[in-house]
Amino acid sequence: MVLWSYRTTPQKSTKETPFSLTYGTEAMLPMEVAVNTLRVANQDEESKTQDLRINLDILEEKREESGVRQVAYKHATKRYYNQRVKEKAFKVGKYVLRKNEASRAQPQGKLGPTWEGPYRVTEANRNGAYVLETMEGRPFEEHGMLGT
Structure with a gap:
């Protein structure tokens, strides 16, 4: 359960979930499938497949953007730390x-x-x-x- 929580929570450095960066789509909770929520009920098989293909097409771009965000976050963290260090x-x-x-x-x-x-x-x-x-x-x- 802890791993699931980590993988489906947007990270501060990338602003993306590890699951979405790996698979190209957001994760569904097992409860959503069992209870048949609106997210599951309103999609037919063809639209699901089409959405997955679109997500996979933009996955590399999404990964690159999150990489840029991660570098910027590390730079900001370094700058914050170095301001407080007394040589x-x-x-x-x-x-x-x-x-x-x-x-x-x-x-x-x-x-x-x-x-x-x-x-x-x-x-x-x-x-x-x-x-x-x-x-x-x-x-x-x-x-x-x-x-x-």
């Missing part, structure tokens, strides 16, 4: 803490430490990666993103 840049010589989950140097858990360090930034790359060294001046063996 943080660290300068060479600054002291930083590193998230423990990045290296799992110490056991994690509910009461485990969240941060490890401090480390000194020795090099800042353009892609947001940093080269670190320990407080004793030894190069840190891992390169990677710092937790903010």
